[in-house]
Amino acid sequence: MSAFAEFDKERQAVDKLLQQGYGIVNIKEDLDGAEVTFIRSGSDGDPVKLLLLTADARKHVTTAVFAGIRPAAPVEASI
Amino acid sequence: MADLRIDLAGIQSPNPFWLASAPPTNTGYQVQRAFEAGWGGAVWKTLGDPIINTSSRFAAVHFNGQRVAGFNNIELITDRPLEVNLKEIYETKKKFPGHAVIASLMVEPKREKWHEIVKRVEDVGVDGLELNFGCPHGMAERGMGAASGQQPDLVQAQTTWVKEVATTPVIVKLTPNITDITVVARHAAKGGADAISLINTINSLAGVDIHSWNTIPHVGGQGAHGGYCGPAVKPIALSMVAECARDRGVGIPISGIGGISTWQDVVEFMLMGATGIQVCTAVMHHGFRIVEEMIDGLNNYLDDKGLASVTELIGKSVPKYSNWGDLDLNYKVVARINEDNCINCNKCHIACEDASHQCIDMLTNADGKAVLQVREEDCVGCNLCSIVCPADGAIDMIALDSGAAPMTWNQRQQVISTLNGSYSEAEVV
Numbered sequence: 431m432s433a434f435a436e437f438d439k440e441r442q443a444v445d446k447l448l449q450q451g452y453g454i455v456n457i458k459e460d461l462d463g464a465e466v467t468f469i470r471s472g473s474d475g476d477p478v479k480l481l482l483l484t485a486d487a488r489k490h491v492t493t494a495v496f497a498g499i500r501p502a503a504p505v506e507a508s509i
Numbered sequence: 510m511a512d513l514r515i516d517l518a519g520i521q522s523p524n525p526f527w528l529a530s531a532p533p534t535n536t537g538y539q540v541q542r543a544f545e546a547g548w549g550g551a552v553w554k555t556l557g558d559p560i561i562n563t564s565s566r567f568a569a570v571h572f573n574g575q576r577v578a579g580f581n582n583i584e585l586i587t588d589r590p591l592e593v594n595l596k597e598i599y600e601t602k603k604k605f606p607g608h609a610v611i612a613s614l615m616v617e618p619k620r621e622k623w624h625e626i627v628k629r630v631e632d633v634g635v636d637g638l639e640l641n642f643g644c645p646h647g648m649a650e651r652g653m654g655a656a657s658g659q660q661p662d663l664v665q666a667q668t669t670w671v672k673e674v675a676t677t678p679v680i681v682k683l684t685p686n687i688t689d690i691t692v693v694a695r696h697a698a699k700g701g702a703d704a705i706s707l708i709n710t711i712n713s714l715a716g717v718d719i720h721s722w723n724t725i726p727h728v729g730g731q732g733a734h735g736g737y738c739g740p741a742v743k744p745i746a747l748s749m750v751a752e753c754a755r756d757r758g759v760g761i762p763i764s765g766i767g768g769i770s771t772w773q774d775v776v777e778f779m780l781m782g783a784t785g786i787q788v789c790t791a792v793m794h795h796g797f798r799i800v801e802e803m804i805d806g807l808n809n810y811l812d813d814k815g816l817a818s819v820t821e822l823i824g825k826s827v828p829k830y831s832n833w834g835d836l837d838l839n840y841k842v843v844a845r846i847n848e849d850n851c852i853n854c855n856k857c858h859i860a861c862e863d864a865s866h867q868c869i870d871m872l873t874n875a876d877g878k879a880v881l882q883v884r885e886e887d888c889v890g891c892n893l894c895s896i897v898c899p900a901d902g903a904i905d906m907i908a909l910d911s912g913a914a915p916m917t918w919n920q921r922q923q924v925i926s927t928l929n930g931s932y933s934e935a936e937v938v
């Protein structure tokens with residue numbers, strides 16, 4: 431698979447969750463990539479985790495957070 | 510025509526072109542001929558207790574048909590008595606009162622030694638002093654040159670001793686043979702230096718003769734490390750000048766040295782913070798008259814840019830030089846091949862295939878002709894293909910708008926840390 435195709439697959443998975451109202455609440459980076467935790471805005475449902483391997487996808491999620499695409503109030507929701 | 514005059518820490522010069530302390534500034538005869546050719550200033554061959562040189566002392570690295578890509582020497586400071594040099598400095602200054610004559614000095618790291626030489630040199634009317642803490646060989650084995658230049662405290666102390674008696678501006682010349690040149694630059698400033706100059710030569714061994722197994726150069730079958738300079742060292746010198754220029758703790762004018770051989774090099778050094786520049790190897794290779802082309806080129810460039818004075822260049826690129834962590838990760842460039850200029854040598858394809866991201870495809874166009882095309886989505890914009898391409902205009906690196914807001918590595922790490930901080934707090938609650 432081309433590098434772009436690998437990235438695109440991961441990006442689509444991320445974007446799908448964001449479109450469904452999930453927000454990124456945690457990014458854990460280690461030797462194997464970035465484990466990103468999503469929680470749906472306003473819900474107290476189970477978090478969804480994605481393991482991102484490509485550099486571009488890891489950049490994509492942080493750019494999304496940086497640009498303010500986060501759940502409205504996930505913290506309060508889970509309290 | 511633009512005004513080429515500079516003022517480096519109080520030293521006036523008709524233009525920014527100075528000869529560095531080296532063989533071209535060994536005698537009054539040479540310096541006077543250099544001034545006649547157009548050089549604005551000269552840093553005299555380093556004065557100190559006269560030394561004895563070895564015979565066979567220079568070597569060069571030629572690369573792919575380019576002679577003297579790099580130059581290596583094991584020469585020491587002047588081998589002539591101080592009085593002889595002082596007489597010639599006096600005569601030179603008398604004949605060329607408007608030119609900058611700087612005395613380069615090196616003595617043992619003792620206060621009284623510095624006081625003695627500074628007083629004797631200033632008596633003949635030099636415009637400034639340059640303290641040579643950079644010579645990497647010979648003198649360093651005797652505790653001088655780079656040996657003292659590698660000890661920041663000793664640089665500061667010796668600069669202070671000089672400043673106790675000096676009445677002319679003091680430039681401290683730095684060695685590049687150190688991990689972080691800004692540390693020494695800051696100590697020079699703390700010692701009261703009026704300016705710094707950099708770089709002196711880089712520790713080097715020009716080569717080994719694979720037939721005789723002797724070093725190049727060798728002195729009767731024995732070699733020792735030398736100092737490297739010339740075009741090959743320019744990027745190293747430029748980065749060190751830039752680091753000093755952007756360091757607020759340094760904060761004094763810079764005389765840029767290292768691999769300068771064209772007016773374009775001069776512009777680059779000045780944009781990166783140098784107030785003036787010094788040249789050695791290019792003059793050893795081509796003679797004093799290269800300055801004519803440098804003056805013309807610089808004049809035309811300043812006119813084209815609409816600049817009235819060369820001083821308007823000083824430091825203009827420094828704000829554009831920062832840390833890797835402050836670069837925008839969302840900035841994206843891709844390679845584009847321009848078929849009209851491509852000579853189908855395939856070098857870009859091989860480079861991308863073997864050493865980058867395998868994204869230059871070999872296709873056949875409608876006329877059955879082989880063409881190369883970049884898969885832009887897979888191109889990481891490393892520039893390698895455009896670097897190896899021998900045909901002008903065959904590969905352009907194009908900036909694409911990724912649509913994403915600029916984000917640096919430092920900002921990214923900050924965002925992750927803030928995000929994770931608030932998440933774990935929630936978990937604890």
Ligand SMILES: Cc1cc2nc3c(=O)[nH]c(=O)nc-3n(C[C@H](O)[C@H](O)[C@H](O)COP(=O)(O)O)c2cc1C
Binds near residue numbers: 532582
């Ligand atoms: C043969 C030779 C002798 C040199 N002697 C001295 C010297 O006596 N004092 C000094 O400060 N620098 C000396 N240098 C270093 C130059 O002044 C200059 O810092 C260095 O060569 C880098 O500039 P370039 O790339 O234009 O040659 C010498 C360099 C060469 C090649």
Ligand code: SF4
Binds near residue numbers: 844868869889893
């Ligand atoms: S810029 Fe780098 S990745 Fe892109 S085509 Fe050229 S060599 Fe390949």
Ligand code: SF4
Binds near residue numbers: 852881
């Ligand atoms: S390296 Fe340049 S000239 Fe050679 S094939 Fe690639 S684009 Fe064409």
